Amino acid sequence: MHSRHFLLGRRNAQLSPEERTMLEAAISEVRLVEARETIVNAGEALSTSTLLLTGFMGRYMDDRAGHRQMVAMHLPGDFVDLHAFPLQHLDHDVATLTPCEIATVPHDRLTAITERAPHLGRMLWFSTLLDAAMHREWVFRLGRLDAEGRMAHFLLESWLRMRTVGIAQGPEFRLPLTQADYGEICGLTTVHVSRTLSSMRKKGLADVRDGVVRLIDLAALIRAGEFNPDYLYLHDGAVTP
Template sequence: MLTRNILRNRDVTLSVEERQILEAAISHTQAYPAGRIVVRQGVPVNISTLLVRGFMTRHVDAPDGRRHLVAVHVPGDFVDLHAYALKKLDHDVGALTDVEVAVLSHASLERIQEKDARLTRRLWFLTLLDAAMHRNWIFRLASLNAVQRVAHFLCETNARLLAIGESDGHAFALPMTQADIGEVCGLTNVHVNRVLRELREGGLCEFRSSQVSISDLPRLVRKALFDPGYLYLDQRTALTASAQDGPLYAK
């Protein structure tokens, strides 16, 4: 199913019937090559896209030409669901790798909203999940040092890919350049290189040829001050992502 990764291994999930409703609402799939802008800032849209395969980004372009990544999307993300309400975006959505997306018209989403309150709440949850991640990206830039920022981003990506079966908790593909990671973490390419070397030499993790290998997840999680609560993973996935043995949210 094209919707198999939506809310997979999360606190809130979709029923089989809800997935079938979303599958029926998909008009078609579309492939885009790496580097293609899929949705342009300020251009009116009447569709929203679900990422099926590959990685996508949201980014803001400054008037002087500088770009800043504000989100990285993985399969199962409803990349621009908020466009249903906004009708045009304040940022670009682009293909980081070759991607495949499923397309849903806003008219079909309107019909879901009219007929299925529970599924509508699930879709609303997806936009709130995006907002939670945005808040943590702000926290990362404002409160963490350079090493912690990169470590936090790697822990977050590991957790998100773990939820959809694209990480085993210790190794995953990350098709980004050091410059991309720098945009995410507010660092120069040179600084990112230095941080990655420090993480590698410290025996925590290694980033090489678009592959991340985590040597010591508990130490990397502690270094990053990473708590996956904002990702709303189910208990089992959250425990694995945070390298904990006991109940993660027990008081």
């Protein structure tokens, strides 16, 4: 399948063709999932991990009142719950935001990869560390930025990530999130997301509406979000050869 090969391993730029083939061969199944469906519940035992081929997914933790905090958003090419391989079960839920095409990879095949292809194994490790680096940035975002800064930071992060996998080019791109989603990402209420976005629109920073993001004043967004893209390791991706 063309699109599958196209996306696979996109996130880890340093894979050789043989490694890509090996990873692709580890897929046991590809299927479609509807929007807003939970595909993994926190705590359940897992013997497979999920590679996202098309669509958007999120990882969530719930508070007692049922309010959700998103702890990660995933794009095509992401190994959404690769950490379930070493961890065996997850501390959060995984759900689709949009309709998604996902590939299933059994853990025993990953074990074989770490044994037969140590470099590819380290690239998988690298991929989970990218998630961790993003988690840290989310901690920073929530701990130190105000509503506008959080939104700006998240929009910039998403834009760069989407550019690296080729689903965004210019400063206008499709990001099919509702304001409630933004609230779950940025630790804000829906109401306050609405106010924040309209203020950013008024100030000429960015225009977010109808699932489309238009970044208008990049310099101001970078300033507001105190954004430094180093944590995305965009020009790295190799461990040892």
